[in-house]
Structure formats: C-alpha cells, structure tokens
Amino acid sequence: MNQKAVLCSEKDQSSEAAMLLWVSKTLSTMIKVPVAMFVLILLAMAVPLQHSFGSTTKTLDFSIYPDGSTHIFLELDADPLQPDFQVNLFSNSIENLIVQDENGNLLSAQIDGSFIDIETFGASKISISYDTHELVSKTGKVWSFTTGTTDDFSVSLPKNSVIVGMNTYPLEMIEEPNRTTMLLPAGYTEIDYFFTTVDSSLQSDQTISSVEGNTPIIFGIGGAIAAIIAVVIVLKSRKNSGRIEVKQETGTTKQFDLESVQKIKPDLRDDDKDILAFLQSNGGKAFESELRKKFLQPKTTMWRAIRRLERQEIIEVTKKDMQNLIKLRDDLEAENE
C-alpha cells in the first residue's frame, strides 16, 4: 500500500496512474520471473518426455526371436495393500516365467490357463517376463506375429527380417542395424515378415536421409539457442572464473574409477554396476544400442537404467550420428570431494 502511494506521488495522478500501476505490476512480476522461468523450464522438459513415453507407467515389450518364439516383458503398478495380483497373459503356453517386484525379488505366481495370480504382498511394481511360441505362426517363408493388447506396446522384430504385411501403423520406429523396433497402438495387431539375405541397408539409408531432411533447421536453431545460452553462462561465470579453472583441471586429470564410484554411491544397483563395468572396459563410452545388445535388455529397461545413472551424475548422454552416446563422467569424484 505504502509502496504504491510513493510511486504514484512521483508522477501525475490521473493519466499515468494506470501506467504506473502497470509498471508496479511488471516489477512484481519481474520478482517472480525466476519462478516463472522454473515453471517454463519444467514445461519445456515435460513436453518431449510426454511425447516419447506417454503418461502411463506400464511397459509392454515383445521381442521376437528368429525361431518364432517371443519374449514378453511387462511392467505394471500393483496395489501395495493387496496380497495378490492377477494378470492376463498373452498365451496359454509359456516358458521361462520370471516375476519380480520393484526390488528385484522373485515373486511366487500360480498359472491358471492364460491367467497368472501373483503373490505380491506389498509390492508396488511388478515386472513379468516370459517366452511363448504361440504368438508367431508360419506359412511358407512368411512369419506372422499376432496379438491383442489394451495398451500401446513395442515390438522388436528379428534381425534381417522384412515386414511384408501389417494391419496397423507404427507410432514410432527405431532402426538398429538390420533390426526394427516399433511402438504400436493398442488393439489387435498382425505383422507379417520374412527373412531376407538381401542387404537391408536400404532401410537404414532411408531412415537417415529422411531424418537429415529435417535436422539442419532444428540443429541450426538449436545451435543458435545453445550459443546464446553459452554466451549468458560465460558472462555469468566470469564472476567466478577461478572456481571453473579448478574444476576444469580436476576434470581433465581424474580418470573414472569404478571402485571409487561404488564407494561414493553404495546404493548402486547390480545391473547398473554391470553397465558401468562394460563402459569402463569399452574405453568409457558406448552407444545405447550397443548396451542393449550387450545386456539383451528391452529398450525401455535400458533407457531407465541410463536415466538412473544420468540422474546420479555418473554418466552423461550425448547425441552422435543420431544415436545416444553414453559416456562415463570422469569428474564424479572431484565433484563429490
């Protein structure tokens, strides 16, 4: 109240009062700018995430082997207040069933036809993996994958296979060398494919070229933004340039040491440790696709592991040749010191 009176007294009351009020509003808004910026940053970050993975927490991956068997990985939320949980499986005949809770503990399960009753006893997340031969049939050289789902799902086709029939459309597609993984919408799905000895490089070339068509503009604008941000950061960081010099020095001299990392982060998961050990033996970096191949994990599982390690600031993820390049951070120890 007092502040408003002081501001108004400096100018003529009548005509510019509104303007002054507007200015005073702007000033108060400017104070809130950091909050607004924070919200905007969150929004900007949320948009691509929602786009890529949707809001559902469920994961459903089908991985088809060349012999016609399918590995199914399903991850879903369970009610921690219930003693058990029922799931409808995709087949009556299953092999290699493993049910685990969020901590990797094995859960007991009873199979009743194509249904499974899992003793959860407080588990809030369940992951189910199993193999089945019932989803793929063969006519001559044409293999046909058939399923029906109530959620969007991903399918990885066998290497060197060519899709020759589909009753649905892919929402997203990932091209790995000689292998196709698609994100498909919920519903009844039929995919027909056959194996080919013909070099399927045609696929990869086209994927890259079609992406290249869009990338110069995106990367041009992205580059400009990055440059502006870099300038702002450099200007801001001039004030404490001394500290940065020290950090750069430690960053270049320290080497990644898995044992030290385990000491700093004792709660690291075993599978994450395996990833780090592989990265270390691979010169400190590897493509995400290489990691998936090495650990034979579904796309989403590996994605989560990478994000987990990135959150813990043990690795960094950059883009190279349109792929995610995972690098061990060699400044982890220095930062913790």
Added chain:
Amino acid sequence: MNKILLPLLVLLIFSMGIVSNVEQSSGTQNLENLIIIAKNAQTHIKSDLDKIENTSPQILVLYGDSTSEFEKLASSVEQSDVSSAREHFISVMTKLKQISYYLAKLESEKLQQEELPDQIYMIQKFETNVGKIKTISINLNVDVGVSELESLLSLAKSNYANGDPDKAEQTLEQLAIKGIQAYEILNEINKQNQIIRAKMFVEKYMPQINNLISIAKNQQLKQTVEKLEQSKLQLVSANNTQQIKNNMKLVLVLKDQIETDDPGSLTSQKIMLESKLQNLNQKAVLLSNEPSEKKAVDYWLKRTFSLIDYTESLIDRGALQSAHKQVEQIEIILINVEKLIYSST
C-alpha cells in the same frame, strides 16, 4: 538482474516453440517411417515376383493396386495428413501381405529348410536366461553355480564359432539342465523369503485388522467380528503364503463389508456380478454368431470367453474386486468387437 532474466525468459518461450517444432518434425518422421516400411516391403515383394515366370494376373493387379496405394500414402505424408497416411499404409500393407502369402505357397520345401534360424539366436536366448539367473542369485546372495553356467555358455559360443553345431547343441542341452537346477534352487530359497515378506505384510496390516475389529464391535456385527478374529489368529500362526493370502483376502472382503455398513453387501455384490457376467456371456455368444471375416473378431471373442470363465472362477473364490475389474475389461472388449463387426458389415 532483469537484463539477464528478461532475455532468458524470451529465450525459454522461444525454445518451447522449438520443442513443439521438433515434435512436429518427429511426427513427420513417424509418417516417413510408414513410407520406409511400405517401400521396403514393396521392393522385396517385387524382387520375389520378378523371379516367378507365370505370375497370376490377379496378383499382378493386386501389386498394381498396392503401388497406387503407395503413391497415395506418399502424397498424404507430403501433406502431413496423418489419418489418411495411416489408412493408405494399412491398405498397402494388407495388399502386400496377400501377395506375400501367394508367394509363400509357391516356395519350395528346400528354401524353407535353408531359412531355418541360425543357432546363434538360441545361444543368445540362453545368454538372457543365464543373465536373469545371475541377477536373481546376486539379489538373493546365493551361489548357484552361475560361473559354471557362464563357462558352458562360452563353450557353446566357441563350438558355434568353430562351426560345430552338434557340439554346440550338446553344450546347450547341458546348460539347460544346469540352468533349470540353478533356477529351482533359487526358487526354493525364494519361497523362504516370500514367507518372511508375507509375514511382514501381515505385521504391517495388523493395526488395521485390530481397528476393523473394534469398528465391527461398535457396529455390533457379531459374525464379522468372529470372522476377523479367526482370520487374525490364522494370519499370526500361518506358515505358508497361500494361507496368508486367503486370510488377507477374507479380511479385505470383511473390510469392504464394514465400510459399506451392509452385512449383506457381499452377497448382493456377488449376485450383481454374476448377472452382469451372464449378460456379457449372452452378448458374446450373439456376437460370435454374427458373420464376420475379421480375424480380430475371432481373437477378441476367444479372449472374452476365456475371461468370462476366469471371472466366474474369481466370483466363486470370493475375489469380487478382481472379478469386478475383469467384468469392466470384458465390457470394453465387447464394445470394440461390436465396432469391428459393424465396420466389417
């Protein structure tokens, strides 16, 4: 301060615009994926068709149709018309599928023999399973001979690399036996852990059970109090997970009963579910009598009947909450089946 923050704010709004642009271009990329898949399929089908001397005119017409549909697909993608692109994509792929099945019939047995999958994929499959056993054994802190499994796996790989598939198969058979043994040990140890977990779950729930008993006493629900007391005793003395599960389920049912303040609600809920299920079963039977050539209709109806059977068993077991969820799922599936039949006629 303001001089830095204002441009940053503008920059952020601008970058949000970029994000949506990237999304759009990613959408375009997804549409281009349709072209990639269709083009690739067409190229391979064409190459197979060219190998045949007397192709049926019907198939040639079908191929021509697929080409014209492909052109429509390409033009839809160019115009970023998502729904039209998807429609033409499915049309192209359906036609190409028909041709590929025609071609498959002409394939010789010899060719099929040649295209049997490589043994390396079997090895990879085993590698996944050994990896799983390893993770679980580390989790349970038990040595089940994972190193032996790993060395057998390496041996199978080297057998394969040395061009000795018979030896590789023998090694894989050995690996399978050892793997099953290891998994059985893990399962046995896990059963002990599962009982501990179940008892912890009961312990966590005990204050709520006591609370339920006192509420039931206040509401003068004599029978419910008795049942709860009995379940509580059984839960405390239970030494297997099945016993704990069954008693916990009973407690949850009684909890629902107390909360709805209607002792007869359980019976009425059961009757309601049974009648709903009966109606859904009738509807499914009627739909299965409708003429439809769609495989999807058969698939979903088969699934519906299996769901109905399962839901009946849930109702019999008193798992009404789970039965209710299944009934909802059946309703959704039958609505979709109706749509499928309607669209096909």
